[in-house]
Every structure is written in structure tokens, then in C-alpha cells.
Amino acid sequence: MSRPKASSASSENAIIPLAVARSPLGDEHKAKLLSSELSLPYLGAVRPKDVRHASALLFLDENGLCLQVAGKGAPGPVRAEFVTGKMGYRREHGGGSGQLVARAVGLQKAKAGLHVLDATAGLGQDAFVLASLGCRVSLFERNPVIHALLADGLARAALNMDCAPIIARMTLKAGSSIDWLTSAEEASETPDVADVIYLDPMFPHRDKSALVKKEMQVFRTVVGDDDDSEALLNAALATATYRVVVKRPRKAPAIPGPEPSTRVEGKSSRYDIYSIRALPSR
16 A cells, blocks of 8 residues: 555645544544654544545544445445455355455465465454464555554454454554565575565556445545565565465556466456465465
């Protein structure tokens, strides 16, 4: 994920790209702390549909932290949610190691307990699936806004009896994964920082009709595209023990560099697999 766009306004009447706000039931102390930490304006208690001078809000309500486009007719809030909704259903009925991401990582063949480093974690959905299947997952999300959403979602899920054992296998780390991987490579001749490194960089859609999912519409108001995917892939290939897996739109080109060893394809996405050595068998 890319870094957030600048939030400073050139005049009092300019539209702020992103601000922090809360509902009457939102945690005021946490909202002010986020505003300070992220250097974003704080608007107090507002209704997102009434906000005209900010494009999007990092919004705290009784359900936690969310990202909300401001104004009337905007899509609903996006938050990192693992207990209910799509991820709750997937946890209970997801299909186990037969899921595409699990097959791409190698869980049908490998022994349990693989360490997966999710270098572009986003809202943590794929990482949660892998952790629910027994993987130990390290998550990196360099965009501070998305990082805040993910941290909030993990904290809320850790309080749920069914999700807590899964969240215990997930560790959210600060900073940029590419910087961390590069440092690991330079620090050791054989770094092997994770069994599998997983990449899902933001793909640069130019056709607005391709922005179907609500998450993508909201993300692009603050995130933009990843323009260093090639460098990230190279860093991952230099440090992974067994394989690197890259998620792409099904018809998108591969990241420039070496050709994938194989691919796993779904209806809308595919996983390019770069094998380094054979996974340990069950």
C-alpha cells in the first residue's frame, strides 16, 4: 500500500483529502490521538453525510474505526472486520486448505505452522485466512491510515472467543516491508525471514469501471497505486525460504522480473507463485 496523500489545505475553503472524526458514541480520546499521530485535522463529532470540506474520514463509532467517504450518497464504511460479515462467514464456511490463497501458499502440501510474511497486508483478510489455517503470519502495512484500521480490527477480534486463537498467530509490524526485507537481506548472507512471502500490491487500474468493490473505491481516495512492486518482489525473492506468492487481477500482467514458476487462477484473481525450493512435506 502507498503512503497517504498530503492532508494540508492551501486555504480555509479547500477540500481536505482526509480528516479524523467520530460519532457521538465514538471514543473521543482515541480520535484525538489518531489525529495527532497521523497529523490529520480533527473534526469532532459529525455525521459523515453532512461533511462537505473533507473528502474522506477516518471515523470512530461504536463499532470501532472505519474509513468513510464523506458527503451524501457515499459508499458505506470500510473497516478491518474479522468477527462478523464476510470474514466471519469465511472463517466458518471458507473451504479450508482448498481456498485459492491457501493452495497458492502451499498448505495442501506443506507441514502445518508455516511462517508467512504478508508484505502488503491491507485490511488483513488473506492473512486472517492463512492464520485460521494454522499459519503464523507477520503483517506489514506501510500506509499509516490502513495500518490504523488493521490494528483496530485485530484488537477487536482478539476480544472474541472464536477469533482470539487466530489473532494470536498474527503479528502486525510497523514500517515498510520493503525496507525491512532489504535490511534483512543486507544483515545476513542467508536471511530466510519467512517460509513464504505474500504480496498483494495495489494494481494501477485506469478504467474507473473496474473499481467495483466498495473497499477499492474508498482505498483509492487515500492510498493510490503501488509503484515499487518490482523492488518489493526482488526483496521478497531474496529473503523467502520456500516461495513468494503474488496476488494479481486475473488478466493483469505479472510484476516485471522473473517469470512465475506456476499460477493458481480464480474467477477474478490469480496467484503467481515463485518457487525457491520445495516446501517441507506434511
